[in-house]
Amino acid sequence: MYKKILIANRGNIATNIIRACKEMGIETVGVFTDIDKKSIHTRYADKAYFLGRAQYGEDYNRIDKIIEIAQKEKVEAIHPGFGFLAQNLDFIRQCEELKIDIIGESFDDMKLFTDKVKVKSIAQNIKIPVIEGKVINNIEDIKKLRFPVLFKPCSGYAGRGIRYVENYEEGVKKFEIASKEAGYLFNNPEIYAEEYIDNTYLLEVCAVGNGKNIVCLPVTDSSLRRKFQKVVSESPAEYIDIKIRKKVMDYARKLAAELKIKNIGNFEFLVSKKDIYFLEFNPRLPLAYGVSEMLTGFNLIKEQISVKKEGKITVEETALEKINSNVFECRINAENYFEKFSPCSGRISKLIIPGGKDVRVEFDYFNDDEVSSHYDSQIARIIVKTAKRAEMVNKIRWVLAQTKISGIFTTLPFLENVVNTKLFSEGKIVSDFITHVMRERRFKKVREKEYAAAIVGALAFHTENEKRKIIPRINSSKRDFSPWNLIGRTKIIKKWE
Amino acid sequence: MKYKLLIDGKDKFKLEHEDNINVEYVNNISVDGKEHVVEFVNFNSKGEIESLFIDNTFYDVEVEKGSDGLPENIILNGQKYPIEFLRVGHDRFLVKQDKKEKSGKIVALIPGKVINIAVKPGDEVKEGDIVLILEAMKMENEIIAPKDGVVRRIEVSEGQNVEKNQPMIVID
Numbered sequence: 001m002y003k004k005i006l007i008a009n010r011g012n013i014a015t016n017i018i019r020a021c022k023e024m025g026i027e028t029v030g031v032f033t034d035i036d037k038k039s040i041h042t043r044y045a046d047k048a049y050f051l052g053r054a055q056y057g058e059d060y061n062r063i064d065k066i067i068e069i070a071q072k073e074k075v076e077a078i079h080p081g082f083g084f085l086a087q088n089l090d091f092i093r094q095c096e097e098l099k100i101d102i103i104g105e106s107f108d109d110m111k112l113f114t115d116k117v118k119v120k121s122i123a124q125n126i127k128i129p130v131i132e133g134k135v136i137n138n139i140e141d142i143k144k145l146r147f148p149v150l151f152k153p154c155s156g157y158a159g160r161g162i163r164y165v166e167n168y169e170e171g172v173k174k175f176e177i178a179s180k181e182a183g184y185l186f187n188n189p190e191i192y193a194e195e196y197i198d199n200t201y202l203l204e205v206c207a208v209g210n211g212k213n214i215v216c217l218p219v220t221d222s223s224l225r226r227k228f229q230k231v232v233s234e235s236p237a238e239y240i241d242i243k244i245r246k247k248v249m250d251y252a253r254k255l256a257a258e259l260k261i262k263n264i265g266n267f268e269f270l271v272s273k274k275d276i277y278f279l280e281f282n283p284r285l286p287l288a289y290g291v292s293e294m295l296t297g298f299n300l301i302k303e304q305i306s307v308k309k310e311g312k313i314t315v316e317e318t319a320l321e322k323i324n325s326n327v328f329e330c331r332i333n334a335e336n337y338f339e340k341f342s343p344c345s346g347r348i349s350k351l352i353i354p355g356g357k358d359v360r361v362e363f364d365y366f367n368d369d370e371v372s373s374h375y376d377s378q379i380a381r382i383i384v385k386t387a388k389r390a391e392m393v394n395k396i397r398w399v400l401a402q403t404k405i406s407g408i409f410t411t412l413p414f415l416e417n418v419v420n421t422k423l424f425s426e427g428k429i430v431s432d433f434i435t436h437v438m439r440e441r442r443f444k445k446v447r448e449k450e451y452a453a454a455i456v457g458a459l460a461f462h463t464e465n466e467k468r469k470i471i472p473r474i475n476s477s478k479r480d481f482s483p484w485n486l487i488g489r490t491k492i493i494k495k496w497e
Numbered sequence: 498m499k500y501k502l503l504i505d506g507k508d509k510f511k512l513e514h515e516d517n518i519n520v521e522y523v524n525n526i527s528v529d530g531k532e533h534v535v536e537f538v539n540f541n542s543k544g545e546i547e548s549l550f551i552d553n554t555f556y557d558v559e560v561e562k563g564s565d566g567l568p569e570n571i572i573l574n575g576q577k578y579p580i581e582f583l584r585v586g587h588d589r590f591l592v593k594q595d596k597k598e599k600s601g602k603i604v605a606l607i608p609g610k611v612i613n614i615a616v617k618p619g620d621e622v623k624e625g626d627i628v629l630i631l632e633a634m635k636m637e638n639e640i641i642a643p644k645d646g647v648v649r650r651i652e653v654s655e656g657q658n659v660e661k662n663q664p665m666i667v668i669d
Binding site for chain 2: 055056057083158160161177180181184185227229334335336338342343344345349350352373374375376377401404406409410412413416449450451452453454455456457458459460461462463464467
């Protein structure tokens, strides 16, 4: 086994890689920026090196610095996690030349796997239905499309740089911006158009391969997304017909075998009422790996490391067949859902974390920590497991109600709304849930909370009032109170002070 | 005391409570005509409510005040509810400030990095057009024109980091 691994990532994923290494007796080297000086991953690593000032993600993408640290520490392997350098071909090539293992696919494979349009055509060749991706080179190409479509970067991942395009005019308008952005984000300005299909489930299958064998983990449903990024995941999604789930797994297994994957990858499918389409393949640890881990009991990061080093798959298909539980994960982001999920940085003033049996809670922050706008807005993941799905629904409702984060806007109220809908308890949340259903925000739960907020607001007003003693008691005078008077008075008082 | 207030800029509530609220005892407060029982648990050192029971359910609260000293955000069990008082008292309505004419000055609402400027000085833009893309928190945030007009000045360049409230583009 490896003796020492460098973790070229931050936040929760870096922390979990360190945890996996600790279990395997591997020494860890971490990297950090000024903003992450006291982050969990910096504290947990055996050694941690300073990368420089935070630069909106560019810092953790500094290939030269990371390789320099790797050589200095004589690490045998680098785990890039997901995001940042995980799918960066330059980085993988340079590491291979220096004989440093990358925990993930090798350069040649990665080069093929990150070409989204090519992988689609491979899938098509082995008779897996796909939603075709048409590379857009100029305005002429846009004319030929059937709208609505999504513009996606050819080398993209993590839901970034994707644009919904309603018609031709919009396509012309957005083409240049989309291409420029793809170039900025993924060093490849090429974009492709993909037909947009309403009312679909987004099902994922995580596959482990070693070039010979393939093991597929149960289907995960990640249909609910905001801004094309997943916010909740559930497995094994028992509300979806078992025949469909089996078929999705068969397709994933077939494609994984065809691609000869040699580590972990995630296959995404769109499922409408009657059709299944292969959407894309991401040659890295899936974002919802925690769900698969909780469900199967296997540690997927350890799996990645042992597959890379020893070519050994420890996940057993027979164990997967015996699974009899339901797992749900939600990710909490520092965003204001009242304002179209606009990102919201700031200081966390109070944090109350839930617990209990089969509750996995991973917070990336402590009390008084600053959530910076330089990185991902994710601040926590909460995963719950129960035998019966109905109980799982109750459990996540209760767990979210016990979670408290003060100081910044978070998506907690949004998530609470989601898990309290009838659609969620019936397993009917599909891709357009946010756009169609969230428009009506009158959920019973929110209404109750708003009553409470209104009460607190009035009482706060009252206590403020009492404290200042500016207004005569109403029962002694008929005069009414206007906050504008109060402001005026305060100003005068301040002047006298 | 009577209140009329807005939560989240949309949902209107009418409240009423006795003028002499006693923090030691149980108090009644009506919301949209329905009575609720409120019992205080504790206050912080500044005398602000920290927790209370409403209809026998426990709530952790925090009150954020605006520059005018009035409650601006209510944080209930860690979730923020923006609040706005429309009227306080028996019959007098607050005079709502005339909505200022929409400013054409676009400032960064969050620190970030400008990754794309979609307009140049002299361009005509319509309200809602994308003028700039600001990367923050691993998201591409589309900044749109707040009103119709002509792009007068662009005060940032692509690749530049911006601070919160830094002016970026002026449209008029």
